[in-house]
Amino acid sequence: MPLQQRNFASRGSSPAALAGALALAALALGGCLMQPSVAVSVTAADGQKLEVPLSTAPAPVTDEVVTVNSLQFAPWEADPDKPKTLAYTFVVQFKPGAVPAKIVIEDDTEDPILQIFEDDNPKFAKANIWGGFSRPFAPDDEHVQWMLNLDNNVRVYRFTVTLKDGTVHVLYKPVFIPAAMKAFMRRRLGIK
Secondary structure (H helix, E strand, O other): OHHHHHHHHHOOOOHHHHHHHHHHHHHHHOOOOOOOOOEEEEEOOOOOEEEEEOOOOOOOEEOOOEEEEEEEEEEEOOOOOOOOEEEEEEEEEEOOOOOEEEEEEEEOOOOOOEEEEEEOOOOOOEOOEEEEEOOOEOOOOOOOHHHHOOOOEEEEEEEEEEEOOOOEEEEEEEEEEOHHHHHHHHHHHOOO
């Protein structure tokens, strides 16, 4: 120890500077380092520009009245004798007092914009939460063709919600889809 003290003292370091350096080292070793944030900028078919974080879990999209909590898609097997299909599920939360009159969900990634779901009489599944699922789409349907792209990509889904008070809320839910996930889905759907 005396050798180290002389070494620090000979470099002009004070005990306070040493304590500060040790505190920073302890923070770094303790996991307090900031993680880099990686995002991609995309433009939807209707011109909407979005920043999509790739290094974090997708966050809900909200305008403080309507919140798109989730959009998911998965292989759907309606009958063992029929080919598997792809279906979408959605969960949307509403501010207390906001009551939906109509919900339209579209794939707004590129032209043509494809409608995935429409509900002209949405009902809450539980307090202020609506859930729905699309019809199943066959692997050769235009709603599933994006899965043939072998690269990573981002799909943009547009939620247009009309409330009973006449206001219209448009929210964009981007979904990052890694190539490996698409390969898995193609295998599950039997797409070559």
